Amino acid sequence: MRLIITLFFLVNCFRIQPAVSQNLKRFETFKELEKELIKHNDTLYVINFWATWCAPCVKELPYFEELHFKSKGQKIKVILVSLDFKKQIESHLIPFLNKKKYTAEVVLLNDKNYSNWLDKVNSDWSGAIPATWLIQGDKRHFAERDFESIADLNDFVYSFITK
Numbered sequence: 001m002r003l004i005i006t007l008f009f010l011v012n013c014f015r016i017q018p019a020v021s022q023n024l025k026r027f028e029t030f031k032e033l034e035k036e037l038i039k040h041n042d043t044l045y046v047i048n049f050w051a052t053w054c055a056p057c058v059k060e061l062p063y064f065e066e067l068h069f070k071s072k073g074q075k076i077k078v079i080l081v082s083l084d085f086k087k088q089i090e091s092h093l094i095p096f097l098n099k100k101k102y103t104a105e106v107v108l109l110n111d112k113n114y115s116n117w118l119d120k121v122n123s124d125w126s127g128a129i130p131a132t133w134l135i136q137g138d139k140r141h142f143a144e145r146d147f148e149s150i151a152d153l154n155d156f157v158y159s160f161i162t163k
Contacts, residue, residue, distance in 0.1 A: 024097070025107040029116035033081070033109055038135055043075040045135040046157060049109075049121075051083045052092045056146035057130040062100070063153045068104035076157075078104040083129060086110055134160045 027033040038045055048064050050057035061080065067079035082101065084093040089108065097106060111117060118125045121133050122142035134141040134157065141160045147153040 011127055024094070025105075027107060027109050027111070027117070029098065029111045029141045030109065030120065033111075033138045034120070037079055040137060042137060043077055043134075044161060046076060046078045047081055047082050047133040047135065048079070049129050049133070051085075051129060052088070052096045053084070054129050058096075060130060060147045060153070061100070063147050063150045064151050065102050065104050067153055067157065068102075071079065078107045082102055082106060084108065088111075103159075132156070136161070139163070 002069075025036075027036070027040070029101060030051075046064070046067065048057075050061065052058065064078050066078060068077070071078070082093055093108065114127050118127055121131075122140075122144075125142065125144055128144055130140070130146045131144045132147075143156060146155065
């Protein structure tokens with residue numbers, strides 16, 4: 001019996017996780033992403049636009065992961081929207097995600113025709129990343145900046161909630 005329990009424990013500890021490439025949602029257009037991920041309800045959607053080649057983006061990703069983790073049970077959904085180049089998905093994005101093992105939802109947006117969708121996020125968005133978009137019902141807020149700490153991100157998010 002002891003042997004069976006030990007084997008069960010070892011199998012579960014060293015179970016091979018499926019590669020991120022199998023689970024990564026990919027959207028060819030911003031419209032597809034918006035339709036599938038963003039619902040007009042009382043949930044707060046914290047949407048971060050980033051890429052692996054953007055150092056400030058990568059630096060702040062742990063803050064979004066912490067927000068995701070600490071907001072479990074609340075009506076807050078963190079979505080990390082990668083804008084990585086299509087030719088670097090397998091060589092950069094997938095290995096990065098496999099290494100980091102983020103639990104917040106990560107999706108890939110392949111829509112590089114920015115002029116068609118940047119204004120839908122915010123008319124003042126230059127297209128620079130990192131950028132964060134908050135949506136709750138009909139309320140919207142946008143920041144084209146990086147966050148210096150989890151406290152900085154929390155201030156941004158929770159000040160929106162209390163408006």
